[in-house]
Amino acid sequence: MQQSSKNRIWNIAKREMRQLSARPIYLFSMVFAPLFSALFFITLMDEGLPTELPIAVVDLDNSSTSRGLIRQLDAFGQTAVTVRTASFEEARKEMQSGSIYGIYRIPKDFATLAAQGKQPKLSFYTNNASLIAGSLLFRDMKTISVLAGGSVGLQVGLAKGQTESQIMGQLQPISIDTVTLGNPWLNYSVYLNNIIIPGILQLMIFLVTVFSIGNEIKLGTSRDWLQQSGNSLLKALLGKLLPHTVIFTTVGLSITYILYGVSSFPLQSGWLPMVAAMVLLVLAAQAMGVFMIGVLPTLRLGLSFASLFGMVAFSITGFTFPVKAMYPPLQALSELFPLRHYFLIYVDQALNGRALYYTWTEYVILASFMLLPLFVGRNLKRALLYFNYIP
Amino acid sequence: MNLLHIIKEGIQDTCYIWKSELNLIFKDSGVMIFFFLVPFAYPVLYGLIYNNEVVREAQLVVVDHCDTQSSREFIRRINGTPDVDVVYYANNMDEAKDRLDRKEAYGILEIPSNFSSDIHTGKRTTVSLYSDMSCLLYYKNYLIAATEASFDFGKEMVQSLHPSTTREEGKIAVNPIPYESVAMFNPANGFGSFILPAILILVIQQTLILGICMLGGTAREKNRFHTLVPISKHYHGTLRIVLGKSLAYIILYILTCCWVLIIVPALFDLPQHVDIGTLGLFVLPYLFACIFFSITLSGFVISREAPMLLFVFTSVILLFISGVSWPMHSINGFWRILAYAFPSTAGVQGFVAINSMGATLNEVAFEYHVLWIQTGVYFITACLVYRYQIIRSRKLLLKGSELMKQK
The missing domain is CATH 3.40.1710.10 (abc type-2 transporter like domain)
Structure with missing residues (x-):
């Protein structure tokens, strides 16, 4: 009996939900880690500036x-x-x-x-x-x-x-009147948390995406997974990652709400541009995760790649030390990080309230991260079909 | 069995476990990544990212409503500082803001039309500085450049207004109380000099946690009954296991520490006022505390790859909680207690003091004591973890053999 594509994807999604609920490590890394980090950073810096x-x-x-x-x-x-x-x-x-x-x-x-x-x-x-x-x-x-x-x-x-x-x-013949656009209180919480917290979410998305796909290879269930999709990698990935997308988007938008709703950080642009940026960040990071395990289809190597990339993002995004002051090769490298583009959107939209005209390219770049899995599709499929787990 | 025999056997077993642990490490390429590749490559990568240390030539747009010789001279002074580069002269604020929107510059200096007349009549004039706040370092550059230029230029203008007074008198009128500021322990005010020492210390703890937990997770997956300890006559004493394994880690990490804490700072010209003896004495309890802490954590990890999901993200939290970026003084309540549960907090505080500020063990006595206390506490917890695992594997073994008999 020929199953419809929709049915196949739905069945794989149900299979994935069973896997996610079977291991507490998923709950920990998808929900607890990002939200705990949000709580930590927001309360740590709730004074905005260190006092006394x-x-x-x-x-x-x-x-x-x-x-x-x-x-x-x-x-x-x-x-x-x-x-x-x-x-x-x-x-x-x-x-x-x-x-x-x-x-x-x-x-x-x-x-x-x-x-x-x-x-x-x-x-x-x-x-x-x-x-x-x-x-x-x-x-x-x-x-x-x-x-x-x-x-x-x-x-x-x-x-x-x-x-x-x-x-x-x-x-004092010449006095200087300083206007700090968008963040008049020089609030460090605004300055750091707007990027650190989404950065942790990005890191966890990389790791979880690599972990869940790599585990199929490790446990020898990858062939069964592909079969359920009718041997279509696209459907297999869509079905598997759909539940992740739902969970991560929910967590991501909670973070957006914590930043701009609960903490009332500057939001000159209104909600929509930042909500869109968060949704695209989640999708781009997932695609990046697929790319990582596709390039290095060994669980531990894929995870090492994800950890390295996810951690370097905090520095290379340029919200503490500007990208323009780094070596040119590092400047080019920074483009490969979804968080970098999220940061540029945040600066234009939430912080400065600029017209979308100046920012739309960043949205397009974030969205185009979703094409990344295409480059590793063949490699990944081969790994899913023929690879044995190497510890 | 007499005491002598037990001690002799204990030492033999410890050495056996030490040897086999080293074997396990070198055969496991995943662990090798954490124990060697990461500690060797990561600090270099971060060093490269922050190597330029400070931001130079931050792009600035000028709106000069005055457009006289003195306003142009004032702009020239600002442009002359290494911190700022005037990239564009705009006719009005809208045009200037457009440049900011296009990210061609990050700040605007607006000079009022009465700038020149105010200055020449001895009245105070006000210039406005607008800064994009996406990166604090740009704002700092603009502020420093504008402050310096306005001070020097203003002083000269006042002196030229009062040519009658002697030079000395003029100086006193302009600047009755001079002041000097000294940036201690990081004279260049570099970003790398500030953040790298903390990252270096953190790398040691985090790679130990990840590596040791991965070894633990692998043992759990491989061993019969999924316990941490293999069924072997050498592995039946808690102390032997904990000491044997620790010995393997500490020997590897003495090498790592030389690279991470001594060579890397020298390589990237970080402030280094370090006395090797002091550093060695301080790092010893740090390593012990990290190792026993990691062994304790490894008791809770049941799969080989899980540690990366569990512990990698904590690096960001631990960096902030260590009191380098956000001052320790402003970390209070629960977070402060949590901070001192991790060896990295006292490690970072102490290392920064010893390395960057030239402190001796006297000045870091508090951190030094904290690390020894952690060493003690985590040694006990590490032993408890293995005690429990030994008992569990024995029970399972017994149960297993009973089941066999019944069959």
């Missing part, structure tokens, strides 16, 4: 002026003065032990010298082995130094009979 980062103060002046300065510094959101040391050496030791991320040093006779116009110098040190903490503290300690200069300059100028606007024109 500890610093040490070396106050060699110890006047009311210097104490006022320290109080003001302590009042900043990112800075907390937790240690006072008598010497710089002590403070440095504290920094090496990791208990502080910055040192603010006020020189001896600071207040007296400042009043006399003798230009005493303030120094501050940041621990840039921790880049985020270092740059946040740099900002606060620099601001307080500029303010200190301002208040002294104001006193001196007023004494000379200058007006306040004249003095400000002298102290």
Whole structure:
């Protein structure tokens, strides 16, 4: 009796659902891992910026002026003065032990010298082995130094009979007004989680796709699987991966909802462009997974390929260190990562709300990842029919 | 049997297990990938990705509403910094924003029409800087370049406005309190110098987990009764098994550590203020903790390939929880407790302090103690795992032989 294609695909999908529910590892890697990661990263960074980062103060002046300065510094959101040391050496030791991320040093006779116009110098040190903490503290300690200069300059100028606007024109002739487009709070959670969480989903899709197909070869069930499809690899893959697509899309869209609904991250474009991007990311990653096991039809090699590719994606996508600053061959390589294109869509749509005109090519590229399995079809089919499991 | 005999037999068995474990590792190409290929190739790949360390010449569009000699000079100053490259002069903001939309630039500098007149009359003027936030490093570049240029250029303009005052006086009026900032332990402010040390330490733990769990999973698939321990007279003591296996791993990983923690940082010019003795003393408990932790985990893995699905994604979480990227100080509550369950957290904190900041064991005493405590705890759990497995395989063996008799 000749079965219709639809029937065959449906039967293979049912077979796959039985396999998925038989092994808890599928539930773990398809649902738990991505959602747990989402929970982890969102709650870890729920303040947006690290606050109250500890610093040490070396106050060699110890006047009311210097104490006022320290109080003001302590009042900043990112800075907390937790240690006072008598010497710089002590403070440095504290920094090496990791208990502080910055040192603010006020020189001896600071207040007296400042009043006399003798230009005493303030120094501050940041621990840039921790880049985020270092740059946040740099900002606060620099601001307080500029303010200190301002208040002294104001006193001196007023004494000379200058007006306040004249003095400000002298102290800071050109001020800079910064506008951070799309993310005015410089929120790290927005900056990182928009890509890290989909990145983990992509990694798990690679792994699960390779694992489920590779396991057919390992357990010797691949011939039976192909037979059910009437020896058509396309139908076999469609039927097998359809349940995955449903589960991963559901998880993916939950992530989209967590990012833009629950956490209210910037979504200038409205929902549709990001929902489409997520659906395409899932499909592209699945296709990439088929490609991986097609190229290396040994379970462990396929999984190693998937792990490597999935992990490198976090760096080569360029959301922390820009792709344009990497070596040209790496720039070209970055195009092969679905997450890279998802990131470019996110920047245009959710973050900046640009017209689709600037972004549509990225959607097309993401969609065209689905053609990848075509290149390995013959190799994969041969593996499914004739390969024996090699541990 | 006297005590001496037990000790002698124990040592012999330990050596036997050590030898056969090494054999298993070298015969298993999957494990070889984790124990050799990944630790050797991965750090190099990451080193290459981040080798340029800093972003240079971030593309900037300028909208100059003033268009005078002084505004052009100000732009020239900004363009002259290594951080920024002015790629286009737009006539208005719409045109500039279009350049951003096309990704030809990532920031806009807008100079007001009263820029020149303000400066020449001693009034404060404000320029606007717009930055695309897709990558924080661009924003940083624009801000640094604009701040430096505005400070230097502004100072000169003020001094030229007051030629009557002496140079010294002029300096004091402009800059009554100078300040200096020092970026410690990562003077170039490089991205690679900051993230790579953490990745290096993490690679050691993760490859050990993956390799040892794969060995465990394979043993489960191959052994009769699907237990971790084979039926062999050499494998009947917990301590022998755990010590014999650990010995095999630690010998391989001493080599790996030399490559990952000493040669790779030197290869990529990362900050390296390291004292080899200190590093060696610190890495020892880290390796022990990682190995016993991995052996413990291997008790819960029943198939050869499952570890990759279970543990690869944790690398991302562990990197963030280790307190390098997101400061440890801001990791609180449950996540902090979870962080210290993994050897990598104390490992990363300690290695960064020793390698990048030149700390001695005194400064990293806390991390050092944590690692030894983990070594102790995970040694006990590793033994429990094998104790359970030995008892289980004996029971199954007994049951099996009874069944045989009944037949």
